[in-house]
Amino acid sequence: MTQGGAARRTVLGAAVVAAGAGITGLAAGPAAASGEGGGDGGFRDLPYPTVIGHRGASGYRPEHTLGSYQLALDLGADVVEQDLVPTRDGHLVCRHENEIGGTTDVADHPEFASRRTTKSVDGVSVTGWFTEDFTLAELKTLRAKERIPAVRQRNTLYDGQWAVPTFEEVLRWADREGRRRGERVWLHVETKHPSYFRGLGLGLEEPLARLLRRYRRDSRDAAVFLQSFEPSSIQRLSRLVSAPRVVLLSAANTRPWDFEQAGDPRTVADLVKPEGLKWIAGFAQGIGPTMDLILPRDAAGRLGAPTTLVKDAHARGLLLHPYTARNENTFLPVEYRRGTDPTAYGDALGAFRTYFEQGIDGIFTDNPDTGLLAAEAFRPGRRPVNG
Numbered sequence: 001m002t003q004g005g006a007a008r009r010t011v012l013g014a015a016v017v018a019a020g021a022g023i024t025g026l027a028a029g030p031a032a033a034s035g036e037g038g039g040d041g042g043f044r045d046l047p048y049p050t051v052i053g054h055r056g057a058s059g060y061r062p063e064h065t066l067g068s069y070q071l072a073l074d075l076g077a078d079v080v081e082q083d084l085v086p087t088r089d090g091h092l093v094c095r096h097e098n099e100i101g102g103t104t105d106v107a108d109h110p111e112f113a114s115r116r117t118t119k120s121v122d123g124v125s126v127t128g129w130f131t132e133d134f135t136l137a138e139l140k141t142l143r144a145k146e147r148i149p150a151v152r153q154r155n156t157l158y159d160g161q162w163a164v165p166t167f168e169e170v171l172r173w174a175d176r177e178g179r180r181r182g183e184r185v186w187l188h189v190e191t192k193h194p195s196y197f198r199g200l201g202l203g204l205e206e207p208l209a210r211l212l213r214r215y216r217r218d219s220r221d222a223a224v225f226l227q228s229f230e231p232s233s234i235q236r237l238s239r240l241v242s243a244p245r246v247v248l249l250s251a252a253n254t255r256p257w258d259f260e261q262a263g264d265p266r267t268v269a270d271l272v273k274p275e276g277l278k279w280i281a282g283f284a285q286g287i288g289p290t291m292d293l294i295l296p297r298d299a300a301g302r303l304g305a306p307t308t309l310v311k312d313a314h315a316r317g318l319l320l321h322p323y324t325a326r327n328e329n330t331f332l333p334v335e336y337r338r339g340t341d342p343t344a345y346g347d348a349l350g351a352f353r354t355y356f357e358q359g360i361d362g363i364f365t366d367n368p369d370t371g372l373l374a375a376e377a378f379r380p381g382r383r384p385v386n387g
Helices: 005-019 066-075 110-115 153-158 167-181 194-199 205-214 231-240 257-262 274-280 309-315 348-356 368-378
Strands: 050-053 079-086 092-094 117-121 124-128 186-191 224-228 245-249 286-289 362-365
Touching: 050 066, 050 368, 066 079, 066 167, 066 368, 079 167, 092 167, 092 205, 167 186, 167 205, 186 205, 194 231, 194 257, 205 231, 224 231, 231 245, 231 257, 274 309, 286 309, 348 362, 348 368, 362 368
Parallel strands: 050 079, 050 362, 079 186, 186 224, 224 245, 245 286
Antiparallel strands: 079 092, 117 124
16 A cells, blocks of 8 residues: 555655756645635645546546536545537537547537538547537537447436536536535646647637636636646646646657647657656646556556556656546456456456555546545545445
């Protein structure tokens, strides 16, 4: 088992001081008013390890719907995630991708049949319907549905129950819930394909910053994390707001799309080295690596020996929010699968505990209740609910 949360924060705090003045936003202090009660400290006051509802509680409800976000909060998630893409008229809406054929009923709307098209998004050819081709009013005529019905057939019960939310609607929801609960509701907000959208004249960072300022979530102690797979998006946000920022990291052999466009030869493998982490620490407070960068899987899908990424990132004052833990066999390492049905639940609690044992600061999960149950044993001063 890893160090307790208080000791863990002391170590991270010392690393922040050692890392130098280039890292901002880690000091605890009074939060700016956020419409949720205010007066709370920054992200280091979150429970450790932190459980982040990945696209809400997407293991139980269609992702990126107010229903999914609400359930994540009701299940006890410490933070709830949103992914942002724009509409044609510049509104930020919550979808994992700008292609919405798989997450809405747009295919059932004959009035939009002609908008089905093929585009190159970050160098990948994608066919479908795209948010940037719809006004917000048009998008609001659609209903959300389950993205992976073959794996989560039960979630299809909720198809059509919710519209696609705007990020402003989510901010209002979070404020209402914060007032009702008497505590701040934390969000984890990702800019999706920011270079692609900037090329269309639909830059994400400026409208996001305006909304954060409007809803008083722009300070370094604001109840929000800002995240992106493109470091330049996080750099741009660092110049617009002081809210804590996280650079997402995909597979080791990949390159961020903004690196591709800029001719930067570095890969993710370079960014997870000490020099790469030092560079990230100059404009971000954390990283969000795929779990494989911490616990690689072999060719058979079994977990191998851990890398030094957790130690190396913490040495530079960076927190780690890896992704994504899920309950179903199809997503679990081989040794945690149970039975032969890929859609059945495996030993997800065992997998979560192995992840937490690595010393990570939090985790994205489609199943916040599972994550919280596993996290209890790692939270000092709390009696495990299954103890």
